[in-house]
Amino acid sequence: MLSQVDVFHDCFDQVDAPRVSGRTIHPLSSILFLVVAATIADADGPEEIECFGNERLDGLGRFADFPEGIPSHDTIGRVLSLIKPDQFQQALLYWHTQLCRTHHDAENQADEAGDSDDQPVHVAIDGKTSRGSYTNAEKSNAIHFVSAWASKHGVTLGQTEVDSKTNEITAIDELLDFIDVRGTIITLDAIGAQKSIAKKIHDEGGDYILAIKDNHPKLAEAIRDHFELVHEMGLTKHGVKSKKTIDEKRAxxxxRFYAVCAIPSEMKAMTDLWAGATSIGQAITQIEEGDKCNVEVRYFLISRPAKVSEFATSVRSHWSVESMHWVMDVVFHDDASRIRTKNATANFTFTRRYVTTLLKRDTTKRSLKQKRKKAGWNTDFLEKLLFAA
Known part of the structure; x- marks a missing residue:
């Protein structure tokens, strides 16, 4: 039976080596192991990865081969700029799958694949800009990524770079090609609320909850008018299911109020243009803090039956991908990173997302920052994070 270390190297052997055969001294899988391990252990960027490797060479030698010592930061940066991001992502995700199979019993394996009780898995898709990746004086060409996040399992499923010559809609379409949407509920902000994207999700066996705003003015107005009417006439009387939650912490x-119902007949001609559309939803959030009060009302088009608890959970869970963006900036200093060399930005960004998954799976009552620090100091804790998924 393969050890966990062997499984790692098997996964990363699937990544095409970008260097000339016979002229390399560092195994590719060892370099990639070093990158992942160092990123867990509070290293940000090639220089810190090299430094970490030199300080922890003896411990790292238990897991990877470094016959000529730790590669230089130039080598690390060059390798990550040459390997294909889609292959690197697939290798990381496959490694995660193998770890889970090793450490979970059969029931938990089924849950990892998509919930043993056949409940759909929520996947939030959202975009983020790596603000430090600009090259012009106006800082206007920073690289933007769209990523998919399985909120319940805390796993990044993939990311796609938004090409400067296209837009986020195209990147979302490409990302949907990368992930398996069967048995999922995909939540998307207004920019992703496109008929072509809805059709793709529906045709591939997934469901969607799309935020509808003024980029679809007639549909947004129709949904808004319907909910305003039923609030006046009575929610239950018009087949609307609703739910209210209240959270209070200090000041x-x-x-939060959620309402969902089947698409009304007078709206069918409009919503029939959206493949699979079944329901419409409303979410009202009111936040009071001190003497300030902020109210936000959002409307949604849904391809699922009108289930208010499912709708509320999915809409609320979409925040988790935005929380991930906060973690990337605060814990991994993503916005401060000045890396921009071919594929390097994409590969480093996904490494940070993946490492966040490993850090969050550890149940130790420490912050993510503290866990990264401890992993840098304690090889046993680093090994636990790497191999005890």
Whole structure:
């Protein structure tokens, strides 16, 4: 039976080596192992990865081969700029799958694949700009990524760079080609609310909850008018299911109201243009903090039956991908990173997302920052994070 270390190297042997055969001294899988391990252990960027490797060479030698010592930061940066991001992502995700199979019993394996009770898996898709990746004086050409996040399992499923000559809609379409949407509920902000994207999700066996705003003015107005009417006439009387939650912490009060119903007949001609559309939804958030009160009302087009608890959970869970963006900036200093060399930005960004998954799976009552620090100091803790998924 393969050890966990062997499994790692088997996964990363699937990544095409970008260097000339016979002229390399560092195994590719060892370099990639070093990158992942160092990123867990609070290293940000090639220089810090090299430094970490030199300080922890003896411990790292238990898991990877470094016959000529730790590669230089130039070598690390060059390798990550040459390997294909889609192959690197697939290798990381495959490694994660193998770890889970090793450490979970059969019931948990089924849950990892998509919930043993056949409940759909929520996947949030959203975009983020790596603000430090600009090259012009106006800072206007920073690289933007769209990523997919399985909120319940805390796993990044993939990311796609938004090409400067296209837009985020094209990147979302490409990302949907990368992930398996069967048995999922995909949530997307207004920019992703496109008929072509809805059709792709529906045709491939997934469901969607799309935020509808003024980029579809007639549909947005129709949904808004319907909910305003049923609030006046009575929600239950018009087949609307609703739910309200209240969270209070110190001086902050969050009140959330969710309503969902089948698409009304007078709206069918409009919504029939959206493949699979079945329901419409409304989410009202009121946040009171001190003497300030902020109210936000959002409307949605849904390809699922009108289930208010499922709708509320999915809409609320979409925030988790935005929380991931906060983690990337605060814990991994993503916005401060000045890396921009071919594929290097994409590969480093996905490494940070993947490492976040490993850090969050550890149940130790420490912050993510503290876990990264400890992993840098303690090889046993680093090994636990790497191999005890």
């Amino acid at each position: 902050r009060r969050e009140e």
